[in-house]
Amino acid sequence: MSKQYLVVDNGTFNVKAGFNSDNVSAPTKVLNAITRTRDGVIHIGNQYKTHSKDYSGIQIRRPFEQGNLTSWETEKPVWDYTLDQISKAEIDTSNTHLTLTETPFQLPQLSSNTDQIVFEEYEFGEYYRCIPASLVPFGVDESVINSDFSLVVDSGFNATWIVPVIYKKVHWEGVRKLPIGGNVLNGLLREVVSFRHYDMSDDPVLINTIKESTCFLAENFNDVLKNKQNYKCEFVLPDFKTTTTGFVKTKDTKVAPDTQLLALHDERFTVPESFYHPEIIFDLNGATASSSVLQGAPIKNLTDLVVSSIMSCPDITRPLLSANICLSGGTTNLPNFKTRLKTELTKELPHMWHVRVHDNYQAVPKDELAWHGGINLTNNDILEKISISKKEYFEHGSNWCQKQFGFKNV
Numbered sequence: 001m002s003k004q005y006l007v008v009d010n011g012t013f014n015v016k017a018g019f020n021s022d023n024v025s026a027p028t029k030v031l032n033a034i035t036r037t038r039d040g041v042i043h044i045g046n047q048y049k050t051h052s053k054d055y056s057g058i059q060i061r062r063p064f065e066q067g068n069l070t071s072w073e074t075e076k077p078v079w080d081y082t083l084d085q086i087s088k089a090e091i092d093t094s095n096t097h098l099t100l101t102e103t104p105f106q107l108p109q110l111s112s113n114t115d116q117i118v119f120e121e122y123e124f125g126e127y128y129r130c131i132p133a134s135l136v137p138f139g140v141d142e143s144v145i146n147s148d149f150s151l152v153v154d155s156g157f158n159a160t161w162i163v164p165v166i167y168k169k170v171h172w173e174g175v176r177k178l179p180i181g182g183n184v185l186n187g188l189l190r191e192v193v194s195f196r197h198y199d200m201s202d203d204p205v206l207i208n209t210i211k212e213s214t215c216f217l218a219e220n221f222n223d224v225l226k227n228k229q230n231y232k233c234e235f236v237l238p239d240f241k242t243t244t245t246g247f248v249k250t251k252d253t254k255v256a257p258d259t260q261l262l263a264l265h266d267e268r269f270t271v272p273e274s275f276y277h278p279e280i281i282f283d284l285n286g287a288t289a290s291s292s293v294l295q296g297a298p299i300k301n302l303t304d305l306v307v308s309s310i311m312s313c314p315d316i317t318r319p320l321l322s323a324n325i326c327l328s329g330g331t332t333n334l335p336n337f338k339t340r341l342k343t344e345l346t347k348e349l350p351h352m353w354h355v356r357v358h359d360n361y362q363a364v365p366k367d368e369l370a371w372h373g374g375i376n377l378t379n380n381d382i383l384e385k386i387s388i389s390k391k392e393y394f395e396h397g398s399n400w401c402q403k404q405f406g407f408k409n410v
Contacts, residue, residue: 003125004096007374008082009132010075011101012064013157013182013330015045016371017082020378027371030082033062034074045081053244055205067103067158068110072117079122097126097387099374104131104161104175108402115401119393128387129405132156132370133163134170136328138380139373145358149320151310153302153341155331156367157182160275160302162309164321174312176305180274180281182331185211188281189271197262198237206246210235210262211271213248216335218269219343221276228266235262272334275302276344303344310349319353327359330367 005020009027016027030045037048038057048058063075083091098118102111111129118124133152140147152163159181164174190207194200200207214233218224224231234249237260249255274280278299300308310321322345327338338359345355364372377383388404 004092005099005375005378006091006096006124007099007371007378008079009101009135009368009371009374010069011132011156011330011367012062012067014367015078015082016368017086018371018375019086020375027368028082028086030078030085032064032075032078033060034077035060044077045085047081054240055203055238055244057202058205060204064103064158068107069102069114070110072113076117076121093123094125094390096124097128097378097383098122098124099128099130099135099377099383101132101135101370101374102129103158104133104163104170104177108406111402111406112398115393115398119390123390126387126389127393127401128383129401131161131163131170133161133328134165134168135370135373135377136326137165137168137373138376139361139364139369139371140326140358141362145326146320146324149317150324150326151306151321152326152328153306153332154329154370155181155327155337156329157331160329160331162305164309164313164317166313166317166321171313174309176309178275178278178300178302178305180278180302181329182208182211184281185215185271185274185331188274189215189267192267192271193262196267198260206238209245210264212333214264214268215272216269217272217275217337217340219336219339221269221273224269225266231268232263232265233268235264236260237262276340277301302341303348306341306345307348322349323354323356325355325357326369327357328366328369332359332366 007018007020009016011032013032015030015032017030018024018027035043035048036059037043038054041051043051061074063069063071063078069075100118102114114129118127133154136152137147137150140150148167150165152165154161154163160178162176164171186204186207189211190200193207214235236243236247236249236253236255238244238246239259249261270280278301282299310318313321338357342355342357349355359366361369388401393400
């Protein structure tokens with residue numbers, strides 16, 4: 001039997017997993033969490049969608065803390081569930097190559113725990129561990145994007161990472177992190193909506209739905225704020241008879257007289273604006289800030305970090321990186337993410353440089369880009385040279401993986 005190649009993009013929000021085979025064109029997506037509904041039933045991964053009609057009061061436990069994979073007690077059941085979903089037959093792990101993604105700068109001890117689970121619990125035959133952004137150059141169309149010099153802006157659920165990839169290798173000195181992602185936006189939206197309208201502290205699924213269907217980045221924040229009445233939209237809240245998730249009301253939507261509507265105005269664009277004005281989230285007020293360190297901290301926004309990342313790369317590569325900025329991750333699906341980033345960067349970078357931001361990858365969704373890159377990498381000869389076999393792991397010990405896969409040139 002020929003060797004199988006499994007690619008797992010282990011995101012904080014969703015696990016994207018699938019085999020490299022002709023009949024698999026998209027990954028299986030599984031919620032990377034264990035949930036408990038109000039009636040006390042425990043669900044793993046996507047089970048809550050089929051078992052529960054009422055998502056209010058749902059408790060979500062994720063295996064990640066601050067982006068680091070800390071809890072294998074939570075992660076392993078999700079992986080088991082995911083492997084069941086992608087293959088009806090028993091997977092022969094000893095004859096399977098696993099490509100796995102992890103957070104940049106993951107603590108070495110936590111990475112070693114992952115390696116141990118991969119080789120000792122699941123007993124995979126071969127293994128390659130990397131960060132999601134490093135797979136993006138393998139997933140893009142090389143006739144449009146220069147995959148040798150790409151700057152990946154990977155905005156997911158936990159944070160936004162800016163990663164320069166030069167000749168398909170991560171330039172670690174240029175990696176930057178903005179601690180704002182989908183989760184922070186959800187928290188901010190929940191606070192604003194709970195303060196102004198209804199208490200939604202028990203409805204994480206609903207808040208995420210409202211964010212995904214109504215929020216956008218303003219192309220010009222001050223202009224949009226002046227005309228905020230023009231951006232009013234009404235969200236139909238779930239009544240668990242006609243809708244269990246809620247939806248945006250349009251001109252043609254007919255709703256019952258007793259339907260609960262949530263009217264949103266400036267919340268739609270002020271919440272995502274925290275990418276460019278992080279002070280919206282962080283309390284820097286001298287009277288109320290929790291520490292003097294925080295008050296004096298120069299909090300950088302997304303533009304500053306992208307410029308800082310480009311400028312920390314070798315001189316000759318800088319204009320090439322600014323012309324090959326690739327967006328990936330679910331949070332970059334916010335409308336106007338691309339246009340706003342391009343506008344802000346054009347103001348900051350030298351005027352003779354081209355600023356090109358790519359977000360269209362021939363029908364590949366931005367949150368699946370790293371997975372598709374991983375699949376393309378499995379067809380590349382280089383994978384054999386950079387992977388580690390189970391035999392090598394047991395010969396050299398658990399530190400061997402960190403030597404091979406860790407952030408080397410920092």
